[in-house]
Amino acid sequence: MRTAMVMLLAFCLDLVMGDPRWLPHPVREMGRAISALEKGLRGLFPATPGGERAAGAVLALVLPVGSFWLGWAVLWLCGRLAPWLGLAAEVLLCSQCLAARELKKESMAVYRELEQGDLSAARTAVARIVGRDTGSLTAEGVTKAAVETVAENTSDGEIAPLFWMAIGGAPLALAYKAVNTMDSMVGYRNEKYQYFGTAAARLDDLANWLPARMAALVMVALCPLAGLDAEGAFRVWRRDRKKHKSPNSAQTEAAMAGALGVQLAGDAWYFGELHHKPTLGDDLRPVRPADIKKADQLMYWTSGAFLLLAAWARMAVSLL
Numbered sequence: 173m174r175t176a177m178v179m180l181l182a183f184c185l186d187l188v189m190g191d192p193r194w195l196p197h198p199v200r201e202m203g204r205a206i207s208a209l210e211k212g213l214r215g216l217f218p219a220t221p222g223g224e225r226a227a228g229a230v231l232a233l234v235l236p237v238g239s240f241w242l243g244w245a246v247l248w249l250c251g252r253l254a255p256w257l258g259l260a261a262e263v264l265l266c267s268q269c270l271a272a273r274e275l276k277k278e279s280m281a282v283y284r285e286l287e288q289g290d291l292s293a294a295r296t297a298v299a300r301i302v303g304r305d306t307g308s309l310t311a312e313g314v315t316k317a318a319v320e321t322v323a324e325n326t327s328d329g330e331i332a333p334l335f336w337m338a339i340g341g342a343p344l345a346l347a348y349k350a351v352n353t354m355d356s357m358v359g360y361r362n363e364k365y366q367y368f369g370t371a372a373a374r375l376d377d378l379a380n381w382l383p384a385r386m387a388a389l390v391m392v393a394l395c396p397l398a399g400l401d402a403e404g405a406f407r408v409w410r411r412d413r414k415k416h417k418s419p420n421s422a423q424t425e426a427a428m429a430g431a432l433g434v435q436l437a438g439d440a441w442y443f444g445e446l447h448h449k450p451t452l453g454d455d456l457r458p459v460r461p462a463d464i465k466k467a468d469q470l471m472y473w474t475s476g477a478f479l480l481l482a483a484w485a486r487m488a489v490s491l492l
Contacts, residue, residue, distance in 0.1 A: 182266030190273035224367035271329030323428035429453025
């Protein structure tokens with residue numbers, strides 16, 4: 173019952189406050205820890221494919237486990253000082269594992285620049301939320317990138333943290349964020365991280381496997397509330413959900429493409445290198461800036477519905 177209440181309060185806190193820059197944030201600290209650990213581990217292990225894989229595996233073990241136990245220790249200490257402080261600390265930590273408000277804020281910044289016709293500013297805005305090269309994107313390319321990141325982060329930034337939160341509270345949600353942050357920093361198939369990032373990428377695939385599929389199905393079911401095409405979302409999801417090297421990335425992106433009736437994904441540049449990717453959805457019409465707002469609406473509906481389902485499931489288990 174406590175965990176369900178914490179989830180509800182954390183979700184509301186994220187909607188109201190988001191991630192203000194003045195407040196220390198665990199993900200920023202995880203990023204610093206990843207950079208420091210990478211430097212240290214690369215120095216300890218030989219610069220061979222096997223050595224780099226081993227170093228990456230140590231990182232993939234140390235950071236999530238350390239994040240879990242550090243989160244647990246903070247909550248234990250706060251709870252010992254005062255029960256209300258322990259509850260407040262868990263609500264805050266859980267809210268910092270969610271990303272709905274920040275995702276909407278950043279994606280709407282892209283929308284506003286596109287609406288004003290400032291392509292350069294729109295490229296700068298979308299660069300804050302995507303990993304691809306944005307300097308040569310067209311207005312449609314910028315719009316696609318924003319819609320795609322809202323779709324993908326509906327799973328990575330909302331549904332997956334809520335899923336693990338429902339199972340293990342703030343400590344397990346923090347462990348998941350550590351896994352997801354590692355993947356975003358070292359889980360690339362390029363020269364630098366081809367071997368070092370293997371363990372992080374595979375662990376992220378595992379952690380997101382079920383949440384990604386649950387997110388896509390909830391997204392399809394909630395399309396009517398956002399005024400979108402549920403039938404199209406389900407059809408494209410079934411057809412295109414496996415059109416990606418990652419087992420999870422295309423799940424919500426395919427559903428979003430079908431819901432909007434547009435084509436997403438396709439080739440993209442990363443670190444100056446062109447990556448050929450299949451498209452998702454049908455090219456029924458051009459992607460428009462207004463699709464960013466629709467994607468945000470579907471993200472909110474999907475997150476809210478999953479929150480209620482997860483909280484209900486947690487309460488039901490506690491009564492058994």
